Amino acid sequence: MNALRPDLAIIAANVAPGCRVLDVGCGDGALMAALRDERGIDARGMELDPHNVALCVARGLSVIQGDADSDLVEYPDAGFDYAILSQTLQTTKRPDRVLDELLRIGRKAFVSFPNFAHWRVRASLMWHGRMPVTRLLPVAWYETPNIHHVTVSDFRDLVRARGLTVEGAWFLSGDQRISAAAASWRAEHAVFLLSR
């Protein structure tokens, strides 16, 4: 799984073998393919971009073109062991509702997102008074798909307000894992494993 994005590698390493997984916003299917090929996992996907869906189908993956905001309601309760939402939460219209749906469909949910409280983001706002354009947030404010920027602390608040349990949390700076203590400032990326 060495070709996987770091947050996806963390998710792949922590999904139990042989289980059923729904990858919401599965992109080109890299995580699903790794789960299938290396862990024997029955993975299904949902993806907004038709070009990506075509890539997934060409890899032999089962992927439905759909929108996390509107199409998750069509999935039955507890149909999956895990629902995965990687780098997609901040692009949804109602992240809180999407989170609820994830934990209705999956017994557990992996959620990864870029941390908007990373020091570079803070510095950009503090010193330049500008919305940041960084390595993980490379697009200017007017064309970014990230319409709900979120920080590690914000996310913990939402999880608490929803009465969810954090079963695991991983933080990344570049490709490096960093400790939870410094995560608010130093994490570019966060990965949470949640359950009801």
Add this chain to the structure above:
Amino acid sequence: MSDPALNLNHASQVLSAPLRLDGGQSLDGVCLAYETCGRLNADKSNAILLFHALTMDQHVVSDHPKTGKPGWWQKSVGPGKVIDTNRFFVICVNVLGGCMGSTGPASIAADGRPWAMRFPVITIRDMVRAQVALLDAFGIDQVHAVVGGSMGGMQALSFAANWPERTRAALVIASTARHSAQNIAFHEVGRQAIMADPKWRGGDYHAGGKGPENGLAVARMAAHITYLSEAGLTDKFGRRLQDRTAKTFGFDADFQVESYLRHQGLSFTDRFDANSYLYITRAMDYFDLAEEHGGKLADAFAGSTARFCLISFDTDWLYPTAESRTIAHALNAAGAPVSFVELSAPFGHDSFLLDVPAQDRVIAGFLNQ
């Protein structure tokens, strides 16, 4: 099309047992005409059953014997093509009710006269049941995949739902799990055009002279519009005039689009039987896969272990994306492995027959598993 590498074969098979029909009757001595391309392997595991759409037939790869035009999916089926006949044995059968060699209303009944309107009303499932009997005759227990676009997609769905153990995969393109009111309405326009033609004679036009060619041509014209998109028509014809520089202030085909439709209508009558058109459109109108399974579409797929792939096109207003999405959600609810993608193509419903590279990638990727 005499290329020996194609392993192209035309044949017909008379079913040994009477065919039970959804309408309660049964048909003796049903004949099915078919085309095959490729070689059936030793364990008979590499067959793909390809279903044709309303006005097509078994001539998928071979040139059409009446029109001389290339087979309807020659672009996609053949050695090294998207459906690779070096690997797969492709079977395409003229549907029950058709007019290219399979038993239909133009066939001769036991009393020596054409069936005409005495032919029983058939359903999509009846068409599929007949083809399952043909697979039995081939000794094929399970096909690699069933594949179809439009009405062919309905047959693929019906096959996967009603004979789930007989296929490992189903590819359904630009199709629907039930005919909508709008679909039925367009078909009714076509049928009424045929029946309003005095030469239809209650369906008994075979005795001599011409059949209801004008009515059938109008039916085809109306239907043909539904296969295209407004943008496609505008792009192809716009308001351009046909072989003239000014409007004639008459009712000739002043506009190119009129001329085109008239040509489509007339050429259709050379190759299609009007009563077949009535029967096949009726079968499509009766199609409602959920209704067959207690009203819940997901239940139709409860016994299926096949993989599914659904493709729709953004400019198809005959079977719009929402229809495919409904099927995808039902399959999901049934726990079936399903892929669904809406592709962008400018050609309306007919996109599935035309050059859409993204479709080729999806089809090849899905079938080559």
